[in-house]
Amino acid sequence: MSSHGEPIPMTSHPVTGLRGQAEVPGDKSISHRSLILGAMAVGETRISGLLEGQDVLDTGRAMQAFGAEVTNHGGGAWSVHGVGVGGFAEPENVIDCGNSGTGVRLIMGAMATSPISATFTGDASLNGRPMGRVTDPLALFGTAAYGRAGGRLPMTVVGAAAPVPVDYTTPMASAQVKSAVLLAGLNAPGETVLREARATRDHTERMLAGFGADVTVSDEDGHRVIRLQGYPELKPQTIVVPRDPSSAAFPVCAALITDGSDVLVPGIGLNPTRAGLYTTLQEMGADLTFENMREEGGEPVADLRAKFSPDMKGIEVPPERAASMIDEYPILSVVAAFATGTTVMRGVHELRVKESDRIDAMAVGLRANGVTVDEDEDTMIVTGLGPDGVPGGGTASARLDHRIAMSFMCLGMGAKAAVSIDDAGPIATSFPIFEPLMAALGAKLVRTAP
Ligand code: S3P
Numbered sequence: 001m002s003s004h005g006e007p008i009p010m011t012s013h014p015v016t017g018l019r020g021q022a023e024v025p026g027d028k029s030i031s032h033r034s035l036i037l038g039a040m041a042v043g044e045t046r047i048s049g050l051l052e053g054q055d056v057l058d059t060g061r062a063m064q065a066f067g068a069e070v071t072n073h074g075g076g077a078w079s080v081h082g083v084g085v086g087g088f089a090e091p092e093n094v095i096d097c098g099n100s101g102t103g104v105r106l107i108m109g110a111m112a113t114s115p116i117s118a119t120f121t122g123d124a125s126l127n128g129r130p131m132g133r134v135t136d137p138l139a140l141f142g143t144a145a146y147g148r149a150g151g152r153l154p155m156t157v158v159g160a161a162a163p164v165p166v167d168y169t170t171p172m173a174s175a176q177v178k179s180a181v182l183l184a185g186l187n188a189p190g191e192t193v194l195r196e197a198r199a200t201r202d203h204t205e206r207m208l209a210g211f212g213a214d215v216t217v218s219d220e221d222g223h224r225v226i227r228l229q230g231y232p233e234l235k236p237q238t239i240v241v242p243r244d245p246s247s248a249a250f251p252v253c254a255a256l257i258t259d260g261s262d263v264l265v266p267g268i269g270l271n272p273t274r275a276g277l278y279t280t281l282q283e284m285g286a287d288l289t290f291e292n293m294r295e296e297g298g299e300p301v302a303d304l305r306a307k308f309s310p311d312m313k314g315i316e317v318p319p320e321r322a323a324s325m326i327d328e329y330p331i332l333s334v335v336a337a338f339a340t341g342t343t344v345m346r347g348v349h350e351l352r353v354k355e356s357d358r359i360d361a362m363a364v365g366l367r368a369n370g371v372t373v374d375e376d377e378d379t380m381i382v383t384g385l386g387p388d389g390v391p392g393g394g395t396a397s398a399r400l401d402h403r404i405a406m407s408f409m410c411l412g413m414g415a416k417a418a419v420s421i422d423d424a425g426p427i428a429t430s431f432p433i434f435e436p437l438m439a440a441l442g443a444k445l446v447r448t449a450p
Contacts, residue, residue, distance in 0.1 A: 010405075010424035010435075012412025013444040014392065017260035020441045022251035026051040026076065026241035027269050028430050029175070029203050030299075032059050032102050034239045036110050037211050038080030039068035040087075040186060041234035047078045049241035055100035055429045062107050065091035066118075076241075085234060086187045090116035094154070097122045099355060099400065099429045102176055104153065105134045109180025112143040113163035113187035121154040125355050125400035131155055133172065134180045140166040141184050163188040165230060168195070169223070172350065173323040175200035178226070182208065182215075188230045195223040200323045201273040206298055211237055240297040242269030246327045247431045248304065249277055250406045251441060253331045255306040256286050257338040257387070257414035263441055266303045267296070276325030277332060278304075284312040284339055310387040312339040319347020326350060329380065330407040333362045336382035337371045337390050338414055349378040355426070356399035365396025365408055369419055393417035402426040406434060413443055420448065 031051040036059065038045030050056065060070045060078070067089035069081035083089070088111050095118055097104035104120050108131070111118055121127065132151030139145070141163040147155030165188045170177050178194050182204055185192025205226055208215045214229035248268040255261035270278070270290070282288055287307040294301055314336060317325075325332070329351055336343035351358040359380050363373040370391030372383040385391075392415025398405035405427050412419030424447070427434045435445055 005425055007423040008425045009420065009422055009448045010409065011418050011420040011446045011448050012409040013418045013446065014415055015258060015413050015442055015444050018255050018258050018413065018441040018443065019262050022263055022265045022437055022441060024243045024247040024251065024265060024268065024437070025053065025431060025433060027244040028053065028055060028246065029102065029201055030241050031056040032106060033203055033207050034241060035059050035063050035070065035080055036106055036183065037207055037234065038236065039063040039066065039082045040085050040110060041082035041211055041236045042084040043082060043236040045080045045082060045236040045239065047080070047239045047241060049076050050078045051241065051244065051430070052076065053428060053430045053432050054098055055103055058096065058098040058100055059103040059107065062095045062097065062103065065093065065095055066111060082234070082236060085232060086114055088114045088116060091118050094119045094121055097126060099123050099125055099426060101126060101129055101355070105131070105176040105180050106183060108134055108157050109138065109183035112138040112157060112159055112184040113141050114159040115161040117156055117158045119154060119156045123400060127153045130353055133174060133177050137166065137168045137177065137181050138184055140168060141188055143184070165190040165192045167193040170194065170196045173198040173200050174350070175204070179204040182226065182228055185228045185230055186213065186232065190230055192228045192230060194226045197223055198320065198323050199224045199273055201271065210298060211235060242296060242299050242301050243267050245269050245274050249328050249331050250410055250431070250434065251438065252304060252306040253335050254410040254413050254438065254443065256281065256309045256312065256335055257410070259308055261308040262305070264303060264305045267301055268304055270300045270302050273324055276321045277328035280315070280317050280321065280325065280332060281335065283315050284335070285309060286312055314339045314341030314343040314384045316344045317346065322347045322350070327403060330358050330362050330403045331410060333366060333373070333380060333382050334407050334411045336384055337366060337411070338387050339384035340386050341384050343382045343384065345380045347378060348380055355401035356404055358401065358404065361397070361399050361401060361404045362407065365404070368394030368396060369411060369415065370394070390415045391417060392419045395420040395422065398423045398426055400426050402429045402431065406431065409445060
């Protein structure tokens with residue numbers, strides 16, 4: 001089942017010559033944060049280029065439930081009239097975050113230090129994901145959480161009435177955990193300190209500074225340390241959301257593995273904490289050109305051209321790169337199938353607690369399409385078959401996971417035979433225009449009968 005409707009089985013047929021310009025939607029991470037920080041500012045934040053995927057729409061609805069005014073002006077232009085730090089009202093009903101781990105975890109943080117309660121739920125995928133990683137540090141502020149076994153949703157979070165600031169070291173590389181703690185720290189007195197052993201995407205820190213919070217980042221004893229002063233008055237902002245490098249990965253990688261392709265993706269965000277895939281692809285020998293490098297809205301941006309790359313080689317992707325490309329391993333495992341030699345992806349255990357167990361989902365689906373994959377808890381190894389060697393012809397389960405669904409649709413474009421998925425519905429969570437955008441480049445995606 002898709003997250004919000006009947007399953008949509010889909011087949012991707014082999015094609016040649018993907019060509020044209022791929023205007024991918026706005027960045028999902030920045031879109032969530034724009035709505036949440038906009039809701040915590042005093043006055044009106046204007047956002048252009050917001051991702052209008054289901055995940056972000058669910059976060060917008062949640063912000064309304066907490067008392068902010070969220071308005072869609074059309075064409076990706078939105079405004080949020082915020083209630084200020086500490087101004088959240090208690091929601092009248094259950095907050096449904098759909099498929100979005102980022103949405104629920106950041107919102108839990110944002111409300112955790114207000115004297116209100118909220119009950120959160122989601123779809124079958126989200127309700128199976130661990131929330132303890134967020135509620136454990138929130139408990140240090142004085143927040144209580146009552147969920148199902150294993151810290152799963154549905155869960156009621158009781159905000160701390162008299163929060164205390166915390167000094168917390170994240171036990172896993174997670175921007176969601178980091179962001180939940182920092183958002184909670186906004187409505188706590190004094191200084192909240194967050195330490196991470198491995199840098200994760202830094203949009204929350206950048207945007208908090210942009211909204212006027214007193215936030216500093218430093219290196220201390222090999223940790224990245226973020227210090228945030230509580231009770232700022234966040235000033236409303238005008239935000240231009242860059243295009244999502246994680247969504248761009250699909251047309252880019254489809255071009256690399258499809259004979260005769262030449263695709264330009266304009267204006268994609270290339271924040272270094274997000275760009276690990278592109279470094280990896282270049283190491284493999286992908287034909288990528290970054291044009292017109294510039295800065296927009298405080299984020300590095302470029303136009304990226306990707307051409308068919310028949311000479312890619314398998315490589316070892318180092319574990320320290322994992323956080324900067326954590327959402328891109330599924331599509332990298334597809335590209336690896338078209339390279340010559342073996343691609344070894346280490347340090348990827350976090351993939352097991354995403355929208356699906358992404359190591360298992362990719363391994364099972366790739367094997368069904370004639371690709372050899374080895375795995376252990378923390379590693380995925382794909383044996384490349386070269387540019388003409390991937391059989392395809394199989395069906396994969398999308399497992400309520402947008403990135404799994406899109407990865408297998410890209411596999412079909414370069415394979416010898418069509419590749420099918422049981423449900424393309426989840427794609428709408430992050431890339432609602434995937435189907436027409438890929439079709440305009442020359443992909444052949446066909447909705448098939450269930
Ligand atoms: C995100 C952080 C990552 C990523 C997710 C978006 C964010 O999750 O997988 O798609 O916007 O903070 P983790 O923080 O759990 O690694």
